[in-house]
Amino acid sequence: MDSGQILLSYIKVWVILLLLSATFQNSKLAAKNTAQDKKRKLAAENSGFISIDCGAEEDYLDGDTGITYKTDKDFISTGKNKVVAPEHNLTTLYYGNMANSLRTFPEGKRNCYTLKPRQGKNQNYYVRAFFYYGNYDSKNQTQIKFDLYIGVNHWTTVVDMQWTYYEIIHYSVTDTIYVCLVNTGFGVPFINGLDLRFMNDSPYRSMNGSLIPKVLADLGGLDPTLGAMRYKDDVYDRIWRLDVNLNDSVSNSTEANIDIQGSDDPCRLPVEVLRTAVQPRNGHNSLSYSYTLRHRENFTPEFLVFFHFAEIEQIAPGERREFTITLNGLNYGPFTLEYLKPLTIGPYKLQVPEDQVRFSIDATLRSDLPPILNAFEIFKLWPLPDSPTNQTDVDAIMAIKEAYKIDRVDWQGDPCLPLTTWTGLLCNDDNPPRIISLNLSSSQLSGNIAVSLLNLTAIKSLDLSNNELTGTVLEAFAQLPHLTILDLSGNKLTGAIPHSLKEKSNSRQLQLSLDGNLDLCKMDTCEKKKRSFPVLVIAFVISVSVLLLLNIITIFWRLKIGRLNVSLSSLVGLSRKELSLKSKNQPFTYTELVSITNNFQTIIGEGGFGKVYLGNLKDGRQVAVKLLSQSSRQGYKEFLAEKIAQIC
Structure with a gap:
């Protein structure tokens, strides 16, 4: 292998290594971004x-x-x-x-x-x-x-x-x-x-009122000129101030990971806040801050103060960071920190007659390092002297508002407080307040009287006059223990006045107004008519049913006899005219009848009084012979003399 091929092989190896390295870094970055995005979506x-x-x-x-x-x-x-x-x-x-x-x-x-x-x-x-x-x-x-x-x-x-x-x-x-x-x-x-x-x-609570955030300070972090910041991984979506300065302090920060999800810190600060801190400048051993109320209150204000820490430096073996907290003259501590582990100290509750919150964080004599502070929060306890309206009354008046589609500008919020009640309402001074009067006169109400009115159990006066209300008067109004005025006049109510309401009206326990309801029955005869009505209906139904049954039986019987006559007529093939002419006043002896019917051989029908037989006269005409049964009222002998009719 020549030198050129060797060089080319080295280049290929390096390219492969670079690609692998880039892929690994990208996968780490993607994983990191995914984790961050997951956390950042936590608040949103x-x-x-x-x-x-x-x-x-x-x-x-x-x-x-x-x-x-x-x-x-x-x-x-x-x-x-x-x-x-x-x-x-x-x-x-x-x-x-x-x-x-x-x-x-x-x-x-x-x-x-x-x-x-x-x-x-x-x-x-x-x-x-x-x-x-x-x-x-x-x-x-x-x-x-x-x-x-x-x-x-x-x-x-x-x-x-x-x-x-x-x-x-x-x-x-x-x-x-x-x-x-x-x-x-x-x-x-x-x-x-x-x-x-x-x-x-969360620990941010006061059972006797609310908390007003006064200072939420993120120390040692971003540019203070930004003023304030909210962080995506803050589960409570707090707005942190960046422009809070502690006396003679310097910033410190870390990029190390702080596990806020696995932390048992109840305040659950975002990791961005915990990664930065301040400490005293130039080797000093104290951090201090004071907050003064803008406006004096007519009561002694109370505050809750939280201090938030996380050790962001890796302290050398044998060294320690130990400090105490002095808050408005009260001393707490000493405290030590663990590396990258969040720690909240507080809340401390204090009364501040001088309208100022002051604290200092001081290194102890045994401490090798100055104190630090990552963040702090100051809340003012805000008293809530008034209680909302009784919930049952609120639910009732909201249901009434919905039932009648009442659209008034001031019918929103609490019905009785804080300053003025809703138009048409009066409330008492109980704690919680109750609705004692409701005036919906001339409010274009329509439909039946809303049953939710009955849930205003403290009401004394109810005015629904001059509307378009229909239906009957609710008898349950008599069960409202405090109701003394009920005005339903000028509506379109029907039916009878409930007896219990009339009794309360007659005894002057209730001022009842019903004038103008033209179809409302005010006399006792309405009740009698009302009581007799079911009896008349029942009697009428029974009578009609009996008559109908008798008619059905009659029709059925006539149809049955008619079918028999039609059958016989078809059988003999004679006209009714011929039958009536030939059969009039023509007697037969029993012996003749035996001969005519061939000894009563062929039965062609059977009625309620006996059987009917087919017969043949000497001239060839066919006839029907009816033989009376022994149980008939007529005697057997009399029947022998009875006329016989020819079949048409």
Whole structure:
């Protein structure tokens, strides 16, 4: 083999090795990308997600987050879709197209989105609302202000005109969550987006209220000028702030894999947050931070604080990283970390009379390395003083609304709270409140009286007057324990007034109004007629049945006799005229009859009184001879003298 062939062989070997190497690297990259894509789909495909782009014309998939955004048409029936002015369009990373469309509410005091997560009541939910004015009305307004409610309780007051969002972790005691915008007289309320995330059994909860996220800090990570970031593998889809600075700190990071799926850390932070951290600068041994409330409350606020760690450095043998946490003067620790293993310390609950949360993380005297911190979260406990309306009453009034197709702007959200009740409703001050009065007079109602009205068991006054209601008056109204006023006048009701209602009316326990129902029977005779009606019907049916049976028997008998006569007539071949002429008053002796019938040889029929025999007269004519039976009322001797008729 010459040198050229040897060189060519080496080249072939190297090409094969390069191809194998490239294939191996590509397979590793594909596997890595598949794993990452799988994780990144975790948040987007979470069945506990509701993502609404308010004002959007159609659903769409956001490529940055993998989240499918729905239009809001299935969540609210009021308001108008708008778009921001072209010069105010925003390209917002990780927020879909929400910044460029919105829904406004020029009508109604309160307009509510209705969210029905499939996980139902007694669960924790992360709710987030987005707002951006964007000069959609070309008025360049700067003073718009309105209130935002979660259920029946105040959440926040929206005052920012630039792109902003508000968050709350809400423990819902009902299957339905209402997010309501309340007009306070300072401009038309609007909203750009609404998110709901199911929190499962996370540690983010307060049984006595909700949690308002104040700071969710991702430390040591991306460019702080980005402001905030949401990560695809965050199962709770939190928005992390990148611009939080701890005093005199520097960033640190790793590309090593951190197994968040196999971790028992309950907060389930995304891996991108855990891969970065901060530590003191220039060999210092302390990290510190303070948060001050913007607005003072009329109560002493409470906070929950979470600290998140993951050791991202491989510490040399014999060295240790050990630290303590001081939170508003309270000391916790010492703590140590394991390499690449997530650790959440907290939550710590504290009251803050001075409206400030302060903490420091300090290395212990035994520590060889400075402290680190990957992330932290500060939540404000938000009291929920008001309870939603009694659920039975809510279900009843919703069924009434559906039955009569009531379309009123203010019939949305909770019926009794927060500020004013629905038009036509009055509620008491119980906890939870109850519906005690319902006025649907002159509301164009039609059809029967809805049985769901009977589920308003605390109601005192019910006015359904001047509508187009038909059918009968429900006797069960008498069973409502608190009902003292029932106005059904001016309808088209029929039938009798239930006796129990008349008794309550006569005893003045119930003010009953039925005037204007022209077909409604108000006298006792209606009841008597009503009672006698079944008896008359039964008697009539029996009489008709008997007559019909007798007619059938008669017809059957006549047909039978008719068939016999036809047969005999055919047999003898004589006309009826001839028979009547020849047989009149012609007597025969018994001896003659024996001769005529050939000793009663041929039977041609049998009737109820005896047998009929064929006979032949001397002139050749055929005759029928009837012989009376012994059981007949007529005697045998008398029959011998009876006339005989010829067969026609």
